[in-house]
Amino acid sequence: MATSLKNLSQHTQENIQDISDKTFALVVAEWNDEITSSLYSGAIETLLRYGAKKENIYRKNVPGSFELPLGAQWLAKLEEIDAVICLGCVIQGETRHFDFICDAVANGITQVGLKYDKPVIFGVLTPENQQQALDRAGGKHGNKGDEAAITAIKMLGF
Numbered sequence: 001m002a003t004s005l006k007n008l009s010q011h012t013q014e015n016i017q018d019i020s021d022k023t024f025a026l027v028v029a030e031w032n033d034e035i036t037s038s039l040y041s042g043a044i045e046t047l048l049r050y051g052a053k054k055e056n057i058y059r060k061n062v063p064g065s066f067e068l069p070l071g072a073q074w075l076a077k078l079e080e081i082d083a084v085i086c087l088g089c090v091i092q093g094e095t096r097h098f099d100f101i102c103d104a105v106a107n108g109i110t111q112v113g114l115k116y117d118k119p120v121i122f123g124v125l126t127p128e129n130q131q132q133a134l135d136r137a138g139g140k141h142g143n144k145g146d147e148a149a150i151t152a153i154k155m156l157g158f
């Protein structure tokens, strides 16, 4: 992805651009499937609403959120993919397992984006319980999958 002064001046403040020719890969964790499926639906609906073509959107499932960075890397390395959106939900438990997974996922996703120089979006919920997750996966706090898709679109505008 090449950013120049020229394209900085071409875009609106919100960086929303035409994405009809952009290709997206969604990596979805199977743990807490009820939640990640809703995040996925939110992300897809948003991409389509902003003009992405169905045939330009790919999905790859991984077992849990810990596997999101590697799944993201497999897709980010493909030249045809413009942006990767990682969707997961890690629910806080009584052990430090939660911290290890969240740290690894956040760091891993960051590294993949930097390595391949393309947007790799962190669409991972880290709630204390199932209800907080539901509230953010199409519930009273909206859908973070939707927000992840908008972030990808904005990043493609740079």
Ligand code: DLZ
Pocket (backbone or CB within 6 Å): 029, 031, 032, 063, 064, 065, 066, 067, 088, 089, 090, 091, 092, 097, 101
């Ligand atoms: C093992 C585990 C646990 C306890 N909790 C979650 C979770 O809340 N959300 C999630 O996405 N994945 C969880 N996992 C699975 C790990 O992400 C990973 O798949 C395993 O540790 C195997 O590497």
